[in-house]
Amino acid sequence: MAKRPPVKRKRTLKWQRDPEGMRLRILEAAKQEFSAHGLAGARIDRIAAKAGANKRMLYYHVGNKEDLYLTVLEGAYEKIRGEERQLDLEHLDPPEAIERLIEFTWNYFLRNPEFLALLNTENLARAKHLKRSTKVKSMHSPFVEMIRTVVTRGVESGDFRVTVDPVQLYISIAALCFFYLSNSATLSVIFGRDLLTKEARDERLAHMVSLVLAALTGKSTALFDKPKAPSLRAPAHHTA
Amino acid sequence: MAKRPPVKRKRTLKWQRDPEGMRLRILEAAKQEFSAHGLAGARIDRIAAKAGANKRMLYYHVGNKEDLYLTVLEGAYEKIRGEERQLDLEHLDPPEAIERLIEFTWNYFLRNPEFLALLNTENLARAKHLKRSTKVKSMHSPFVEMIRTVVTRGVESGDFRVTVDPVQLYISIAALCFFYLSNSATLSVIFGRDLLTKEARDERLAHMVSLVLAALTGKSTALFDKPKAPSLRAPAHHTA
DNA sequence: ACAGTATTTATCCAACGGGTTAATTCTTGC
DNA sequence: GCAAGAATTAACCCGTTGGATAAATACTGT
Structure with a gap:
């Protein structure tokens, strides 16, 4: 049960917020991924990468894999x-x-x-x-x-x-x-x-x-x- | 590199050999599974179970998942x-x-x-x-x-x-x-x-x-x- | 400024799933 | 009968993957 120590931030790169754009990029990437590999073959990580996003963002903006699929x-x-x-x-x-x-x-x-x-x-x-x-x-x-x-x-x-x-x-x-x-x-x-x-x-x-x-x-x-x-x-x- | 000790067999159930039948049952089960779930969605374990077989048997008789798919x-x-x-x-x-x-x-x-x-x-x-x-x-x-x-x-x-x-x-x-x-x-x-x-x-x-x-x-x-x-x-x- | 919230990042993990190793039992040719 | 090989079983290995957590950073209104 060892508590994980607070994560050290090394880079303090500035990033911009763009929720709508992010959502769109996620959906576009997901469309590509789902159409290329089907539902079971699609990979969350690949969608995130293609969208220039983080895996967590998919869940934040759209929901889990099936929700994402249905939205697409x-x-x-x-x-x-x-x-x-x-x-x-x-x-x-x-x-x-x-x-x-x-x-x-x-x-x-x-x-x-x-x-x-x-x-x-x-x-x-x-x-x-x-x-x-x-x-x-x-x-x-x-x-x-x-x-x-x-x-x-x-x-x-x-x-x-x-x-x-x-x-x-x-x-x-x-x-x-x-x-x-x-x-x-x-x-x-x-x-x-x-x-x-x-x-x-x-x-x-x-x-x-x-x-x-x-x-x-x-x-x-x-x-x-x-x-x-x-x-x-x-x-x-x-x-x- | 610790060698695994020899596995003890408990049950000495008799089983019958039937290579051709087994192969057919595997292919039939695989056809069902692949057509129901696609290539990525298909599960080797399910195919084995449906064929009344062991997962290892698929590899023995047909080869890996893609070989099996192509055969089907x-x-x-x-x-x-x-x-x-x-x-x-x-x-x-x-x-x-x-x-x-x-x-x-x-x-x-x-x-x-x-x-x-x-x-x-x-x-x-x-x-x-x-x-x-x-x-x-x-x-x-x-x-x-x-x-x-x-x-x-x-x-x-x-x-x-x-x-x-x-x-x-x-x-x-x-x-x-x-x-x-x-x-x-x-x-x-x-x-x-x-x-x-x-x-x-x-x-x-x-x-x-x-x-x-x-x-x-x-x-x-x-x-x-x-x-x-x-x-x-x-x-x-x-x-x- | 600053508190509070929305968005994003880094990290982790338990389950899953394909594939493998090795032991065991059946079958067959001699 | 019995050795050699074929067929079958159980156990397990290990990378992958969906999903979760916690922390950090940007933005907003006041």
Whole structure:
């Protein structure tokens, strides 16, 4: 039970206070860490180091590891929902609206790969944390209603031959984008070609747009028609 | 450097040898553990316990944690490739072949949820292990060629209006199935409805088939047309 | 100035977890 | 039968890691 003697301070370096900045840096570092290693693989020490902080600060500002994780996850959802809201498809022709929606989803996932990893991590945990989050549950995706009206308009205008459940359509569009990007590493190995080159990405976007639009409108897009050589390039080694 | 004195054995319980069985039990237990918790979250002790084995046995029969993980992953790929081979689409009408392919993929993923989790885990690691595997690389999926011939036949027969890169089509079909099931936990929370009920699953399969076939053939399937009420059921709580 | 609080640092620790050592028992070829 | 090797068990080693404690320093209002 020997009491530890008072710690001697050697350096009296000045440090600045910046609680908000610190919190932000912690959350950013945690996002990187959790998306790179998952929940169990993430290391508190690495997050602290990356944030230019001390481990103790995480607990001070956010709480324990799981709290930190949930906060990061909530932030990720907030971000995408925010961007989703800015995308208004109301003024566009229904087919253009769908195309724009696909492009947005695709580019968002491309720009925010951590989001994909975080979702996968959370699904591995069977949404255990998300279920506890009151925040996320209230953040309904504005997409579903937007899509519903787009589909309705499209059917009325004759652009679309069919009606679809907007939720199914939303999931399908997300699926086409998500799976390709989230699984690009294993797919690249399996197919022996780099799926993340500029050309491959452009090709994929074109494919997705024509797939969905062809199904909805009944007209095959020129892009979809492209016969495409097998294009068996060298296996992927960079994952830019 | 004090030598440990010889350990005294108290119980002289008889035990049976069963190397092959033991190895299988270990791999099965490991598959469960890795798919349930990911690579970092998996616990060697739990795997041993689940296999009715001793921790030391894992190292004796398979190697260290990463070796074990890779072995499990390779086994998972072998299994799906094996079932894929049995599925011959050659005799079917092109549209039926595509429908059958979608149904197979969907049902395989439904029956083998661990496979989805393993793939996600491996993609989190950017396919680090898969790249090292000589086994998997040699298991080039015959699927791509199968799909290519189906598409070619479809175009020649006039069933399909368009040509598609078989890799893109394969990825799209896998994507539609994979994403829905792999992310059902978070999606169920977001949309406030259980996506894994029998009805929801049937609805999803119908949606995917009509989406892809409508795009390929230009004819909208009856199923796709179903206007579908919003059907906002109670939030999901069981994840059967 | 200065008391009181908010923020940050240095240090510690108990539990955990992968991996290892060494002893023991079963099996098989001769 | 019995020696050699294969399979299995128990014990334990040791770095890691999440989390905790206490002290120190910056900031704020008065």
